[in-house]
Amino acid sequence: DAKTTQPTSMDCAEGRAANLPCNHSTISGNEYVYWYRQIHSQGPQYIIHGLKNNETNEMASLIITEDRKSSTLILPHATLRDTAVYYCIVRGVSYNFNKFYFGSGTKLNVKP
């Protein structure tokens, strides 16, 4: 099962873009990349996911490298409410679907 590596923490100024990297060098061809975040001790919140192409929704953008070994979550205009732990997860199809490894995540600190 593919695992992910993320920096422990990052700082970002309010109003600036936050770019959160993730390495998933052992990802296989049918595994999706998911991003979740957890604010304080609330339940994790879904942000975005992708397979090969870059994705964008109302919350964020996801950039996946061509070899799919890494990805970057972009929060275009970070606010103080975006301070949270961000988890990059890979999830497979078929027999790997039930596994959902969160890892340690990146603590994003958005500062005024």
Add this chain to the structure above:
Amino acid sequence: EAQVTQNPRYLITVTGKKLTVTCSQNMNHEYMSWYRQDPGLGLRQIYYSMNVEVTDKGDVPEGYKVSRKEKRNFPLILESPSPNQTSLYFCASSFDGRARGRETQYFGPGTRLLVL
């Protein structure tokens, strides 16, 4: 409103006293799962269920039981709680995405358990 609910949200108990944490979802999801979260260890999967009467162990199943008699409910049972089960517990659900692999998992608000 589509949601995953957990009860109770907070619980203090003593060693050996059986307890059940309930989880319910109103989205008709096939897949449900339980996680525990401990400082420095992230979220770890306890048990999961692919559908009614189908359950399987996650990474840390010892000391826990689950059942899936109805599609919407997935209770977590601690037959004889011990202090090392003090943790923050999350329930989650999603559609069965084994074919597509891209089903979003929705999480409940969490249950904070303290075992004395």
